[in-house]
Amino acid sequence: VLELDLPGRSVRFRRADGAGEASEAFDHLLIATGAAPIRPPVPGIDGSGVYAVNTLQGGIDLSQRLDSDKPRRVAIIGGGYIGLEMTEAMLLRGLDVSLVDMLPQVMGTLDPDMAEPVAAALKQAGVELHLEEKLEGFDLSDGKLAAVITDKGRLPVDLAILGLGVRPNTALAKHAGIALGVRESIKVDDRMQTDVEGVWAAGDCVESRHLVSRRPFWVALGSVANKQGRVAGVNIGGGNTVFPGIVGTAVTKFMDTEIARTGLQERELEDLNIDYVTARINSRARSGYYPGASPIAVKLYAERGSGRLVGGQIVGGAGSAKRIDIIATALHAGLTIEDLLNLDLGYAPPYSPVWDPVLIAARQTLKLL
Amino acid sequence: VLELDLPGRSVRFRRADGAGEASEAFDHLLIATGAAPIRPPVPGIDGSGVYAVNTLQGGIDLSQRLDSDKPRRVAIIGGGYIGLEMTEAMLLRGLDVSLVDMLPQVMGTLDPDMAEPVAAALKQAGVELHLEEKLEGFDLSDGKLAAVITDKGRLPVDLAILGLGVRPNTALAKHAGIALGVRESIKVDDRMQTDVEGVWAAGDCVESRHLVSRRPFWVALGSVANKQGRVAGVNIGGGNTVFPGIVGTAVTKFMDTEIARTGLQERELEDLNIDYVTARINSRARSGYYPGASPIAVKLYAERGSGRLVGGQIVGGAGSAKRIDIIATALHAGLTIEDLLNLDLGYAPPYSPVWDPVLIAARQTLKLL
Numbered sequence: 001v002l003e004l005d006l007p008g009r010s011v012r013f014r015r016a017d018g019a020g021e022a023s024e025a026f027d028h029l030l031i032a033t034g035a036a037p038i039r040p041p042v043p044g045i046d047g048s049g050v051y052a053v054n055t056l057q058g059g060i061d062l063s064q065r066l067d068s069d070k071p072r073r074v075a076i077i078g079g080g081y082i083g084l085e086m087t088e089a090m091l092l093r094g095l096d097v098s099l100v101d102m103l104p105q106v107m108g109t110l111d112p113d114m115a116e117p118v119a120a121a122l123k124q125a126g127v128e129l130h131l132e133e134k135l136e137g138f139d140l141s142d143g144k145l146a147a148v149i150t151d152k153g154r155l156p157v158d159l160a161i162l163g164l165g166v167r168p169n170t171a172l173a174k175h176a177g178i179a180l181g182v183r184e185s186i187k188v189d190d191r192m193q194t195d196v197e198g199v200w201a202a203g204d205c206v207e208s209r210h211l212v213s214r215r216p217f218w219v220a221l222g223s224v225a226n227k228q229g230r231v232a233g234v235n236i237g238g239g240n241t242v243f244p245g246i247v248g249t250a251v252t253k254f255m256d257t258e259i260a261r262t263g264l265q266e267r268e269l270e271d272l273n274i275d276y277v278t279a280r281i282n283s284r285a286r287s288g289y290y291p292g293a294s295p296i297a298v299k300l301y302a303e304r305g306s307g308r309l310v311g312g313q314i315v316g317g318a319g320s321a322k323r324i325d326i327i328a329t330a331l332h333a334g335l336t337i338e339d340l341l342n343l344d345l346g347y348a349p350p351y352s353p354v355w356d357p358v359l360i361a362a363r364q365t366l367k368l369l
Numbered sequence: 370v371l372e373l374d375l376p377g378r379s380v381r382f383r384r385a386d387g388a389g390e391a392s393e394a395f396d397h398l399l400i401a402t403g404a405a406p407i408r409p410p411v412p413g414i415d416g417s418g419v420y421a422v423n424t425l426q427g428g429i430d431l432s433q434r435l436d437s438d439k440p441r442r443v444a445i446i447g448g449g450y451i452g453l454e455m456t457e458a459m460l461l462r463g464l465d466v467s468l469v470d471m472l473p474q475v476m477g478t479l480d481p482d483m484a485e486p487v488a489a490a491l492k493q494a495g496v497e498l499h500l501e502e503k504l505e506g507f508d509l510s511d512g513k514l515a516a517v518i519t520d521k522g523r524l525p526v527d528l529a530i531l532g533l534g535v536r537p538n539t540a541l542a543k544h545a546g547i548a549l550g551v552r553e554s555i556k557v558d559d560r561m562q563t564d565v566e567g568v569w570a571a572g573d574c575v576e577s578r579h580l581v582s583r584r585p586f587w588v589a590l591g592s593v594a595n596k597q598g599r600v601a602g603v604n605i606g607g608g609n610t611v612f613p614g615i616v617g618t619a620v621t622k623f624m625d626t627e628i629a630r631t632g633l634q635e636r637e638l639e640d641l642n643i644d645y646v647t648a649r650i651n652s653r654a655r656s657g658y659y660p661g662a663s664p665i666a667v668k669l670y671a672e673r674g675s676g677r678l679v680g681g682q683i684v685g686g687a688g689s690a691k692r693i694d695i696i697a698t699a700l701h702a703g704l705t706i707e708d709l710l711n712l713d714l715g716y717a718p719p720y721s722p723v724w725d726p727v728l729i730a731a732r733q734t735l736k737l738l
């Protein structure tokens with residue numbers, strides 16, 4: 001057990017069995033306690049067939065169970081990033097997969113219309129979709145998982161994998177009296193210092209600033225955590241640098257469908273009372289005549305009046321996902337839709353139509369401004 | 370034959386055989402005369418086995434010749450974009466390919482060190498490289514191509530394809546007294562109007578503004594031409610919009626090697642007397658543990674003092690080329706290397722290491738500032 005004694009500038013370690021105690025003084029302290037998968041307190045959640053995967057060991061345990069028990073039917077609880085990745089992994093192992101989500105759509109970080117092609121790809125791959133179904137528990141017989149229970153029925157399965165998101169591990173910081181923010185993540189300034197001088201925090205346990213909404217935001221992603229860790233390290237080491245914030249970029253895939261989003265989505269724009277225009281276009285990730293030109297859908301959001309780009313979503317085949325980086329970079333720079341339209345992006349038939357799909361979407365959005 | 374009568378606001382058409390003449394009055398005139406392949410005036414250049422490919426018909430003619438004559442040995446003259454694309458196309462048809470370039474490297478729009486892996490890929494594919502060899506002519510016997518003659522020797526071939534670049538078609542504009550700029554391309558303002566009121570120009574025949582060097586620049590690329598055409602069209606139609614300029618982005622591929630560049634390269638920075646730092650890194654286009662993680666090399670340039678990003682080059686396997694769009698977007702927005710380093714780019718193992726290779730390059734470049 002760990003405790004922080006901030007006035008005493010020290011960390012106390014106490015053995016859980018009470019057999020020992022030690023303490024370590026610090027000049028600077030970095031809290032990097034990460035995040036942990038959400039495990040809702042429903043009956044059977046701790047049963048042996050119910051897995052959460054956010055550590056290497058968790059993955060190894062699951063893989064060994066799949067090898068030893070040869071389950072046939074698996075339920076994935078949650079249709080977000082982890083849920084989709086685990087769905088793909090289970091399908092590739094030949095299992096029957098049911099996907100349960102309480103929302104009316106998969107991928108809640110996409111608008112409903114952009115999540116539709118993802119749902120279609122899931123169905124196409126043979127996944128049984130259970131949307132608008134709330135997890136109520138797990139039916140265990142002799143400690144062995146027999147079924148997932150939802151508010152709509154009973155799904156007989158051999159294994160269940162949780163993909164219900166994570167929450168920041170901040171009990172330590174909270175007990176020490178460090179200020180918390182969004183979803184109880186640790187508040188830090190742009191140098192990654194908490195409200196206590198010399199106490200720093202970085203990674204999945206901290207709050208970030210959303211550069212588009214200009215509000216505090218919490219995100220748990222390795223790419224963000226690494227950048228924050230670098231900034232904290234530079235500053236603790238006597239340097240001086242800042243982490244400006246995030247724009248909400250995330251990418252994933254399901255089989256051949258690439259999925260990406262950044263900035264604000266419709267729901268967020270409405271919550272923030274931002275007046276917007278939006279356009280969605282369908283194009284190809286390569287020149288149409290070039291072999292293997294996958295379909296790609298791009299949706300953009302711009303603020304009415306200013307024309308400022310405020311968000312984008314991309315779903316499509318090979319070559320789709322990383323195009324979100326164009327939009328993410330433009331969001332960082334505060335570009336308008338007209339700026340975006342004029343970007344000098346790479347063009348060659350194997351990589352893009354002569355108007356990159358992102359630019360086609362910008363043209364359509366501009367017309368609505 | 371076409372002639373412009375600008376004071377008379379009309380275009381005159383005259384049949385080359387003198388048999389007829391017509392004229393058409395205009396309120397607005399758009400010049401979109403494009404560019405034409407450079408054909409150096411060397412002996413044999415108009416021989417029947419010497420091809421230039423910049424029109425659909427040119428490609429059809431070449432393809433038919435390949436089918437009918439079944440040539441075995443082909444020389445590609447010029448190691449730039451078209452030269453590389455034609456080299457790949459000829460290799461895929463099973464031909465023996467020799468590539469001739471007067472420069473000591475292929476891909477002159479890359480720095481020599483970034484062109485090296487491209488040369489290695491060409492050699493690996495069996496291409497005979499003839500660098501620092503200047504084309505002196507074509508040896509024709511009975512009108513049939515027998516060999517390419519360079520300043521270093523004689524290459525027996527059945528067919529030759531020119532990839533020596535293009536030049537703007539601006540004789541018409543020049544005769545009409547319209548102001549020309551870089552490489553005799555047509556000078557236009559940011560609304561795409563020439564120095565004559567009501568006379569507009571767009572596409573491969575016009576000069577652009579380079580947003581990094583802030584100097585006039587000439588580039589012949591479909592993506593740029595299309596944007597300019599849109600701007601000219603909007604303005605001719607009574608609207609009001611501008612084409613801000615280009616940053617010099619170009620991408621291509623040779624077999625599995627993806628090639629991209631944007632902004633200023635070493636040679637240009639030195640010509641412009643811009644004091645710079647540069648770093649080159651080697652990474653992977655996906656997380657290293659993810660299957661199919663291709664190597665990728667990223668090189669960045671930043672202005673010393675300001676830290677402003679001024680250029681970038683990328684060479685690597687699948688997933689490399691379109692990453693140039695991150696750098697191109699950052700150049701448009703005038704971002705610094707530190708801004709670049711903090712971009713919230715898409716991260717998931719199938720698409721990127723946790724530090725995107727572009728960000729790794731930014732970190733290394735920042736250390737040198």
